[in-house]
Amino acid sequence: MSAPEIAPPDDDDRATAQQSDEGRSEPTPSGTAPPPVAGDRALTPPTDALSHEQKHLARARAALRAMRQDTESLNISDVATNWVNAAVLARDIDARVASLADLPGSPLFFGRIDFLHGYADIGDRFYIGRRHVHDTDGDPLVVDWRAPVSRPFYSASKTDPMDVSMRRRFGYTNGDLSAYEDEHLTDPSESAHSSALLQAEIERPRVGPMRDIVATIQPEQDTIVRTDVDDTVCVQGAPGTGKTAVGLHRVAYLLYAHRKRLARTGTLVVGPNDSFLHYIAQVLPSLGESEVRQATVDELTHHALLTSGGKLKGTESAASAKLKGDARMAEVLRRAVYSGVRKPEEPLVVSRGIRRWRIPVEELSRFVDELLERGFHYNAGREALPLRVGHAILTRVEKTGETADSTMERTVTRNVAVKAFVNSCWPAVDPAKLVLRLLSEPAFLAEHADGIFTAEEQKEILWETPGRGVRSAKWSGVDAVLVDEATSLVARSASVGHLVLDEAQDLSAMEYRALGRRCATGTATILGDLAQGTTPWATTSWEEAMRHLGKPGAVVEELTDGFRVPREVIAYASRLLPQIAPTLKEATSIRDAAGRFAVRERSADELDAAVVEACREALAHEGTVGLIASDDRIPALTTALRAAGLTHLAPGEDTSPQTRLTLAPAPLTKGLEYDYVVLDEPAAVVAAEPDPSTGLRRLYVALTRAVSGLTVVHSAPLPEALR
Template sequence: MSAHAPDSRQSDSSQSDPLQRERTHLSSSRAALRTMRHEVEALDLKNVTANWVNARVLGAQMEARIKELADLTHTPLFFGRLDYLPTPERTAEDGSRFYIGRRHVHDAVGDPMVVDWRAPVSQPFYRATRIDPQEVELRRRFGYTGGELTAYEDERLTDPVEEARTSRLLQAEIERPRVGPMRDIVATIQPEQDEIVRSGLSGTVCVQGGPGTGKTAVGLHRVAYLLYAHRERLARTGTLVIGPNRSFLHYIEQVLPALGELEVRQATVDDLVARVEVRGEDPADAAVIKGDARMAEVLRRAVRSHVTIPAEPVMVVRGSRRWRIPAYELEEIVRELLGRDMRYGAAREALPQRIAHAVLVRMEESGEVCDDRVQDAVARNPAVKAAVKSVWPPVDPAKLVLRLLSDAEFLAAHAEGVLDEAEQRTVLWPKPVRSVRAAKWSSADAVLIDEAADLVERTHSLGHVVLDEAQDLSPMQYRAVGRRCTTGSATVLGDLAQGTTPWATGSWEEALSHLGKPDAVVEELTAGFRVPREVIAYASRLLPHMSPGLAEVRSVRESPGSLEIRQIPGGPDELTSAVIAACEESLLHEGSIGLIAADTRIPALSEALSAAGLPWLDPGTETTADSRLTLVPASLAKGLEYDYVVLDDPSTVVAGEPDERTGLRRLYVALTRAVSGLTVVHQGELPGQLG
């Protein structure tokens, strides 16, 4: 492997300075991209479509295409090059060299100047090795500084196999300072990551990955790949990225647009189930029971309890004749619909048609000629409508859950054999609530309402869903997500060691079962690229105490001096002062700084930062202009990353959780957010598990 700086001078097939040749190709590619954009902008859409609706749709498509062709000057147009070995079918003259980038760019005659990283011809850039070169002779990586191409690095895959060495440009790209939102990893995707990214649309994939293994980036790049490979299908069915909180979504929201994908929706689970306003919060024990999958059976029973077996016949009057459907026949119809286990609303819509059909049988037996119009008219008959309303009344999901949580007798009737008496008392509200608006709904309540709504009417299914930080979801939340991809597939991302909710996932097999994807393939990423080896080794001391048996992440980055532990004598004021000093020292370095602390410590630290004249940001609001320092409550640290992290008093982080195991997992998350350096500032003893 050879690296070349700007002053390199080597022979090339077309000129003596290969770096200048690559710069020329970059300039030509940017000019070609501008031409592609201008061609779209110059299109005249007048009189192209038959009506204004089609014209508006076509206009929107053109606007989206223009956005896709934007030249982002701070983002390299290409980051690699592949030189394929010549074959009888492929010679140097007709194209054996491909530049790999974030989007496709072609010249005036349609020949590719940059190939999309998702194209099949680009795959060897990520997977080819000297053992398996995949017909590639040379792989070239490019280095950029401020958007300018400044270096390249060659790897000749036809050379003899030797001990693998990490690419210096690859290492530099991974370690490049992180200021602002999360960026894509398209230039640094590793072979094991690429296999997950390019896996097919039809199957669900679950990725277990420790800190720094790139599981979030893999999930986002998988969406981008699937949209490339199955664009028409996913354009019809839709895609969705689900994150743990709004701060996390703000942090990752620029990754897909940077890859040219502008239409992917992002949401939290709370967003998905937002049928009522959430104003309350459950105690942990109540939230655990409400999140238990057994609540689905309680809700199913409660919904079906609204059906009443008919006791009276139905008399339908049409003109001068009357048609009578006896109660026993109505009962047969109702029981048949119940036996089919249809959704409540679908069965309610079918009932009048079934009654009307019974009437039509009698009409035809009497010699009348009937068709579908007659059946529809009978189904709308007042007597039939009244019977349906009495037998199969409409159900409001929110009112149903309201009654379950307010009415002890109603809950007991439908939770018998499912929840014991103590569990029923735990989920019941202290005082009955009479209206949906007056209720102080919790997040867990909203999930129950969503479940009830699906029992009444089927939830719309998307083509693909990415679920990140999945280890923190309850079984009922998994069901809520699963309803959004019943006819599609999912990418599930998480780390069992980072589960910090009382209902955190115990195993992926159990979680995938609740999601409705029991046949999903579980992949494990164990190679870490973000967290330095010294830091991840320190944090991994906690694993045997919180997640026994889980594989430790093996970091490929050795960074001496990346971990520093400072014990501060004195009281809380001295600790705060030492933390602020550590932040000031970190600001001397280039890149982002995250000050992570227990939630209870945030007010004191924010006041101290302001007093010291250090501007700071909230998680998810990071920009390159206002500040490089973010004050992060430990409860929001998951999924975020910073070049340098200052961790305030680990013992306080652990003590801020309801139990020690959850506290250790919260600490594990906080310890593993750093890319370049971690400074731990504490008073007293550190948690014994770190010893």
């Protein structure tokens, strides 16, 4: 095997490790509790092997501290040539110091792989962890999970061992290495089996923000994570399949493999709301990546309007919002933006000194036509037009034998007559004012929507009360997306090297276009679930969505193996799939634990008390509890919880061992998870949406937020599929 660019453990360590492995079959010392088992394999190793692994962990932690201290002690006073370079270098060093933190609750390594043949001069054993750690000689004590040599830890199997003789997973208790579990991939006497440590990590109670999944990434997930940086991937993932984590870990992998490229172009993670971003905020820093920008869809698409002085204070009907989010609006806006471009009606005369230069109408018209045909952004065309005029005059001057240069050409572009010509033929456009006219003036909309929207659709698009100005108009969120589109027609949008978009199924075509512009020169990872679309314009086809995004060649991957939602819960929720997403495969759960599951019917008078009791029962177990209800039920439940003395949080607030209950309106739970979910009155969740299909998808989302248990409490009849 060819050697990767990493060094081996030293010979003494290798000898000690081999001796420990030979003692693998020793019995557990007397006087200790019997170890947990997976099949017929003990998780807790003999004391000598466990001691060896603990010593290696201690050595790795000491080496990480030394790496951090070495970085902190760097003296850059005589390195940088100016204060700008010094500031950049200091920032890079600070980021490096932060990435070398030994984070509590994040063990330095979680696995080990032993190769059959090894690598020349560097050994056959590698510890896999969240970051690279080396000793003073540069030899690796821990290999980054993203390194090529680490891939077999995730992908090797009994059928394809990838030259791995043994894979070892480690278990930790309060940060201390307390157990391990081995798989002998080339031993024919050992059959394939599930991992008890893997199950334990997946089912570990959730408290606080989302955790990384580097210790539990599955082969199909790892394939997506390591997809090439030049490829856009769309992940259709059922609840609990880890699609959000896959997207975040792909960012971490790409930053490892293509750091210089992405440092130059930037990376961006986009989520549906602030609560969601708060929930996932610690995943990338825990993997050593702290420079990735995070934003909501609204933050990006509303920026152009807000900077123009507009305020979001309007509401939108579902019918109007659906039309404004339709991809047809892009052509209406394009027509409107370029509607001011006019052919010249008279020649242009430019005076320079005692000479006057005349450009005929036909030549000026040709300039305008050529710029329109080339498809420039509006402002780029407006800037190019005077340059064409300047070049035409420069050519005329040269033909007379006079001396001419580029300075003269630039001077001509600033000529009063030239400026007047440009303003008359290619006038400036204010995107917000343009959209204001479209939404306020029936004749202006009719002119540019002719043949695109019917007269009835145009009436739906128009505001009931015409806006008098950008600042005074009652803009809605979907109106802001139109302003963003118009702004991009006027001037090119900035593009990042890679964009991750989560909960993408809820976006309109116009929102896809807006986000596609943010990665026009880069690639994207799109994450979503068609069954969880809860907007009137929800995505029904990923292929169509990728066309709107500007990535028609994107590969669509489907994840159906669930790791989060218990078997009984996902089976119960999947009864809704034939109605809400008949083309999708039913999700399955690989978890051994079926989870706690109950459906309780009570009278309307008993409903609040029954919900409070279900919350008490859930809080008796370890982990977070989410009480999910329709918006109109939140006030009553708030009162009931306070009367019962149960303190609770709002979505997005950090849970703690003292406060583990969150009262969550159903629309804000997408992308979140709780160890236990108490679902109040499913019929009310369905009824709160504008149509039954959207309501059932909202219910599907609420049902699948549970990690360990679900209790449904209702008084009204359940949807037929759930009865």
